[in-house]
Amino acid sequence: xxxxxxxxxxxxxxxxxxxxxxxxxxxxxxxxxxxxxxxxxxxxxxxxxxxxxxxxxxxxxxxxxxxxxxxxxxxxxxxxxxxxxxxxxxxxxxxxxxxxxxxxxxxxxxxxxxxxxxxxxxxxxxxxxxxxxxxxxxxxxxxxxxxxxxxxxxxxxxxxxxxxxxxxxxxxxxxxxxxxxxxxxxxxxxxxxxxxxxxxxxxxxxxxxxxxxxxxxxxxxxxxxxxxxxxxxxxxxxxxxxxxxxxxxxxxxxxxxxxxxxxxxxxxxxxxxxxxxxxxxxxxxxxxxxxxxxxxxxxxxxxxxxxxxxxxxxxxxxxxxxxxxxxxxxxxxxxxxxxxxxxxxxxxxxxxx
Amino acid sequence: xxxxxxxxxxxxxxxxxxxxxxxxxxxxxxxxxxxxxxxxxxxxxxxxxxxxxxxxxxxxxxxxxxxxxxxxxxxxxxxxxxxxxxxxxxxxxxxxxxxxxxxxxxxxxxxxxxxxxxxxxxxxxxxxxxxxxxxxxxxxxxxxxxxxxxxxxxxxxxxxxxxxxxxxxxxxxxxxxxxxxxxxxxxxxxxxxxxxxxxxxxxxxxxxxxxxxxxxxxxxxxxxxxxxxxxxxxxxxxxxxxxxxxxxxxxxxxxxxxxxxxxxxxxxxxxxxxxxxxxxxxxxxxxxxxxxxxxxxxxxxxxxxxxxxxxxxxxxxxxxxxxxxxxxxxxxxxxxxxxxxxxxxxxxxxxxx
Numbered sequence: 201x202x203x204x205x206x207x208x209x210x211x212x213x214x215x216x217x218x219x220x221x222x223x224x225x226x227x228x229x230x231x232x233x234x235x236x237x238x239x240x241x242x243x244x245x246x247x248x249x250x251x252x253x254x255x256x257x258x259x260x261x262x263x264x265x266x267x268x269x270x271x272x273x274x275x276x277x278x279x280x281x282x283x284x285x286x287x288x289x290x291x292x293x294x295x296x297x298x299x300x301x302x303x304x305x306x307x308x309x310x311x312x313x314x315x316x317x318x319x320x321x322x323x324x325x326x327x328x329x330x331x332x333x334x335x336x337x338x339x340x341x342x343x344x345x346x347x348x349x350x351x352x353x354x355x356x357x358x359x360x361x362x363x364x365x366x367x368x369x370x371x372x373x374x375x376x377x378x379x380x381x382x383x384x385x386x387x388x389x390x391x392x393x394x395x396x397x398x399x400x401x402x403x404x405x406x407x408x409x410x411x412x413x414x415x416x417x418x419x420x421x422x423x424x425x426x427x428x429x430x431x432x433x434x435x436x437x438x439x440x441x442x443x444x445x446x447x448x449x450x451x452x453x454x455x456x457x458x459x460x461x462x463x464x465x466x467x468x469x470x471x472x473x474x475x476x477x478x479x480x481x482x483x484x485x486x487x488x489x490x491x492x493x494x495x496x497x498x499x500x501x502x503x504x505x506x507x508x509x510x511x512x513x514x515x516x517x518x519x520x521x522x523x524x525x526x527x528x529x530x531x532x533x534x535x536x537x538x539x540x541x542x543x544x545x546x547x548x549x550x551x552x553x
Numbered sequence: 554x555x556x557x558x559x560x561x562x563x564x565x566x567x568x569x570x571x572x573x574x575x576x577x578x579x580x581x582x583x584x585x586x587x588x589x590x591x592x593x594x595x596x597x598x599x600x601x602x603x604x605x606x607x608x609x610x611x612x613x614x615x616x617x618x619x620x621x622x623x624x625x626x627x628x629x630x631x632x633x634x635x636x637x638x639x640x641x642x643x644x645x646x647x648x649x650x651x652x653x654x655x656x657x658x659x660x661x662x663x664x665x666x667x668x669x670x671x672x673x674x675x676x677x678x679x680x681x682x683x684x685x686x687x688x689x690x691x692x693x694x695x696x697x698x699x700x701x702x703x704x705x706x707x708x709x710x711x712x713x714x715x716x717x718x719x720x721x722x723x724x725x726x727x728x729x730x731x732x733x734x735x736x737x738x739x740x741x742x743x744x745x746x747x748x749x750x751x752x753x754x755x756x757x758x759x760x761x762x763x764x765x766x767x768x769x770x771x772x773x774x775x776x777x778x779x780x781x782x783x784x785x786x787x788x789x790x791x792x793x794x795x796x797x798x799x800x801x802x803x804x805x806x807x808x809x810x811x812x813x814x815x816x817x818x819x820x821x822x823x824x825x826x827x828x829x830x831x832x833x834x835x836x837x838x839x840x841x842x843x844x845x846x847x848x849x850x851x852x853x854x855x856x857x858x859x860x861x862x863x864x865x866x867x868x869x870x871x872x873x874x875x876x877x878x879x880x881x882x883x884x885x886x887x888x889x890x891x892x893x894x895x896x897x898x899x900x901x902x903x904x905x906x
Contacts, residue, residue: 209562218581227580228571228889257893261900268722269896276892314721338691368667369621536581539629540610543622547614 203240222538224361225279247284251277267312274309278302278357289461306357322404330383331376335410336367344415344553345372351422353462355382374405380466390466392481398431415553433490439552441545442497444533446510448483488517495522500530556593575891577714578632600637604630620665627662631655631710642814659710675757683736684729688763689720697768697906698725704775706815708735727758733819743819745834751784768906786843792905794898795850797886799863801836841870848875853883
């Protein structure tokens with residue numbers, strides 16, 4: 201990606217603002233960044249300044265004992281730090297710093313939420329994966345739960361709005377960073393067999409007495425949408441949502457340069473060819489026959505990363521148990537139709553868990 | 554207002570999208586309206602179409618038993634109907650229809666909210682005022698409460714996000730339509746002595762066993778900000794927030810034409826001069842000496858309706874009990890800084906009630 205070019209309104213309005221708002225950010229902040237940053241080179245610092253202003257609000261409100269507004273301010277800080285780092289592949293030290301700031305902001309938000317987001321560690325091989333679990337208040341007996349699987353260069357913190365939506369209707373939720381994502385990177389890089397970490401997350405979730413181990417579903421966002429289908433061979437997973445996902449990485453040549461840079465970053469590869477080789481098993485070719493539980497495939501017809509044909513292929517391969525929800529005017533992950541799609545995914549899961 | 558002119562992006566981005574988002578709407582919808590409506594003449598129908606799509610989502614989700622998403626969809630429908638009617642003074646029949654649709658959408662949302670918004674009628678002279686009350690769940694004994702007072706051409710439904718914010722931190726909330734507002738119009742027109750309806754709302758709120766009658770505060774939005782200060786002579790009101798309000802209507806000559814049209818509409822006057830005469834008592838000249846309780850004056854320096862000097866005058870007249878919060882880059886009601894300002898108002902009230 202050439203970052204020394206102007207930020208044009210069209211790209212801002214069509215993709216970035218919808219994604220920002222869907223994940224809990226404020227379009228006013230994007231408009232402020234537009235006024236401060238002439239080029240994408242200036243984008244990270246402009247967002248980081250706004251993130252810092254939210255940290256200041258959060259500290260003030262926390263000090264005065266106002267948990268609801270303090271936690272909301274810290275979540276906004278995390279989202280702004282995410283947007284700050286999202287294009288900064290050419291400035292790796294800055295990107296790492298901004299990701300650390302994103303993590304730290306959410307750490308401050310988590311215990312102040314209602315119900316709190318409990319920070320936990322999921323055993324995974326000889327290491328652990330960082331995660332948040334939210335358990336709804338006022339439950340009677342164990343409740344169904346949803347495991348949220350992030351996409352490329354996306355993390356558990358980006359699920360703040362989905363987590364809120366899920367606990368608000370009485371379901372438990374777990375979001376984690378897998379290999380190559382958020383806090384797991386760079387110690388643990390994206391590579392083969394990502395789906396093993398989804399089963400590890402289900403293990404940890406099912407072990408909680410508040411969660412009904414027989415009523416667990418998943419939502420996989422973007423790249424995570426490939427891996428949740430692979431994980432669906434784990435029969436404990438009762439329902440799966442492919443949220444802007446794909447059958448495989450066959451769209452690689454037409455993906456935006458920012459996305460291919462994301463694969464290089466997440467895999468720690470030497471270059472794009474090497475990155476693609478590292479994730480060669482990101483395909484449903486060998487696993488689709490093992491998927492027997494219900495699958496909802498949500499996709500935007502205008503997705504510029506994973507083409508609509510990817511989603512159609514998944515649905516066609518599962519004629520008895522997949523539902524295709526193609527949003528005709530939707531962009532990647534239908535961020536521009538987030539309300540309908542995100543509430544719809546959660547409603548669909550609630551009916552099946 | 555000349556409505557046969559193009560909708561320009563600058564006005565959309567600087568004022569309408571911030572206001573929409575602050576009140577719980579979706580910037581994607583404003584961008585969709587931008588694509589459908591070339592001029593302000595086409596604005597009402599474009600918004601109404603989007604509102605209808607939310608009603609359809611709400612009906613579907615309600616039918617499937619998903620109260621959280623159904624109520625959220627109906628609230629969005631109400632907000633879109635509000636935006637549809639907001640410029641339609643030249644089409645009075647359409648404006649009345651759209652306002653009725655707004656009311657009806659929120660009626661469907663109210664019982665599905667958690668906690669529900671209870672629809673109630675406030676006795677007021679020989680008639681009643683329609684209102685919603687939300688009582689937080691999980692309380693121990695009576696709780697403090699906040700009365701929300703709408704502004705010109707604004708209604709109780711526009712307080713959806715503030716109501717949510719208030720109940721989420723354990724306070725009760727009441728929002729109503731006063732003379733000239735929402736359902737009260739046109740049977741009851743805006744005129745003299747508006748503040749009497751605020752005392753009537755406090756009567757109704759204080760009569761609820763869940764509400765501590767000694768811990769009631771108010772937030773008055775825009776024009777409502779004048780009337781909450783007048784109402785503060787009622788000593789039961791322990792704290793008052795002037796949210797983008799004014800000392801008086803001295804800025805009349807420089808107000809946007811849309812606002813003066815709003816006064817004509819709300820008062821049922823023959824024209825602008827008559828309208829201004831109908832609200833001649835919208836001034837703090839005679840009441841300010843009676844205000845002894847704490848007052849927070851929140852204002853945007855760039856307010857194009859009520860100039861910053863209006864807010865400064867209130868604060869200067871109450872040196873012992875007013876706090877001025879001037880947001881230097883804020884527009885009217887600081888809609889472009891809604892998160893900080895709205896959480897801040899509620900936090901301020903929570904500390905004083």
